[in-house]
Amino acid sequence: MKGEPMETASHEETWVERFAAIDRITHAILFTTFLGLSLTGLPLLFADAPWARTMALLMGGYGVTGTLHRVFGFAMLFCFAFHVGRVVFRLYRKRGPTMLWGPDSLVPQPRDLFQMYDHFMYFLGRGPRPQFDRYTYWEKFDYWAVFWGMGIIGTSGLVLAFPEFVSRFLPGDVFTIALLVHGEEALLAMVFIFTIHFFNGNLRPEKFPMDTVMFTGRIPLHELRDERPAEYERLVREGRLEHAFVPPPQRRLDLFGRFVGAIAISLGLVMVALTLIALLA
Numbered sequence: 001m002k003g004e005p006m007e008t009a010s011h012e013e014t015w016v017e018r019f020a021a022i023d024r025i026t027h028a029i030l031f032t033t034f035l036g037l038s039l040t041g042l043p044l045l046f047a048d049a050p051w052a053r054t055m056a057l058l059m060g061g062y063g064v065t066g067t068l069h070r071v072f073g074f075a076m077l078f079c080f081a082f083h084v085g086r087v088v089f090r091l092y093r094k095r096g097p098t099m100l101w102g103p104d105s106l107v108p109q110p111r112d113l114f115q116m117y118d119h120f121m122y123f124l125g126r127g128p129r130p131q132f133d134r135y136t137y138w139e140k141f142d143y144w145a146v147f148w149g150m151g152i153i154g155t156s157g158l159v160l161a162f163p164e165f166v167s168r169f170l171p172g173d174v175f176t177i178a179l180l181v182h183g184e185e186a187l188l189a190m191v192f193i194f195t196i197h198f199f200n201g202n203l204r205p206e207k208f209p210m211d212t213v214m215f216t217g218r219i220p221l222h223e224l225r226d227e228r229p230a231e232y233e234r235l236v237r238e239g240r241l242e243h244a245f246v247p248p249p250q251r252r253l254d255l256f257g258r259f260v261g262a263i264a265i266s267l268g269l270v271m272v273a274l275t276l277i278a279l280l281a
Contacts, residue, residue, distance in 0.1 A: 014221040017246045018213055022086075027214050029079045030146075035264055036072035038190045040065050042271055045183050046278040073157050080150050103133040103234060108144070112137040133230040142197055149189045156182035191275065194268030202265060215257030216249035 019027075043052035043065055056065045091100075100107050116137045121127035159166050159178040166174070202211050206227065213219050225232045235241040 013248065015218045015246050015248050016221055016224050016241070016244045017217055018219050018224075019217040021217065024214055024217050026079060026083055030076065031214075031264070033072045033076035033079065034193065035267065037069060037076065037186070038194075038271055039267070040069035040072060041186055042190070042274065044069060045187065046275075049274075049278045049281070051274055051277070070161055073154075073161070076150075077154050077158075080154065103231065104135075106135055106140050106143050108137070108140050112140060131230040132228050133234065134228065138200055142200070145189075145192065149185060152185045153182060153189065156185070187275065190268075191272055194265075194272050198265055198268060202261060210258045210261045212249070212254050212257035212261065215260070216253055218246050218249055221245075 039055070040059065043049075043055040043059075044062070046052045047056075047062070056062045059065045059068060101109065115130040115132065118127055118130040119137075122129045156178040159170075159174065160182060163175060201207065202209070232241070235244065
């Protein structure tokens with residue numbers, strides 16, 4: 001193909017930037033606060049379970065656990081507000097629909113439905129693998145699931161965090177509703193993230209045992225070409241591929257990502273198991 005980059009003669013692999021530093025920092029804050037909220041929220045939700053009392057005691061008791069839960073919650077809401085503000089700012093600067101539509105957008109589009117159908121047919125051996133671009137349909141689902149959950153969990157959490165203020169304007173029944181919605185939606189989010197999201201991001205065969213792209217921000221050129229051929233061809237066609245080349249990730253950063261990721265996956269699976277134990281007991 002004309003304009004396609006030549007493979008380097010050295011043994012060093014060519015790497016391409018996928019996520020900028022600001023995206024990785026935002027994800028790191030979201031990742032940390034979500035893990036913290038899960039660890040502190042689970043013993044509060046299943047307070048009568050024996051393992052819940054042990055978890056709470058390890059964190060200093062139920063009072064400390066509740067305080068930590070609020071701290072993590074406010075930190076996550078700050079991260080969410082920053083992300084929304086950044087999106088609005090970028091929309092204002094671009095003054096156009098390019099952020100909301102097109103191959104670089106996280107907004108679901110008609111082609112995502114067709115690619116999801118084609119992907120299922122591929123799983124059944126009845127068609128080729130879809131030619132994915134920068135974001136796949138399941139990555140967009142992950143993004144909007146978090147966006148949706150942030151609104152529901154965050155709003156109900158604020159109601160529970162400031163009962164005296166809220167009671168000036170709303171009846172007492174709203175706290176019962178907020179407690180139910182907050183717990184059930186948070187539980188759903190936790191189980192989804194620690195199973196489906198972790199599997200798609202790290203545990204599926206192409207990525208196992210760990211994908212460190214959200215720590216390093218970069219992927220090998222062959223991975224871009226194999227997993228996202230539509231994006232690869234588009235960057236080549238537009239002459240932008242070479243501009244995305246970056247040095248290989250630092251080994252210590254890659255090892256750090258693998259270490260943190262392994263801890264998160266282990267803790268997540270343990271919490272899912274504890275949840276099932278509490279629900280089935």
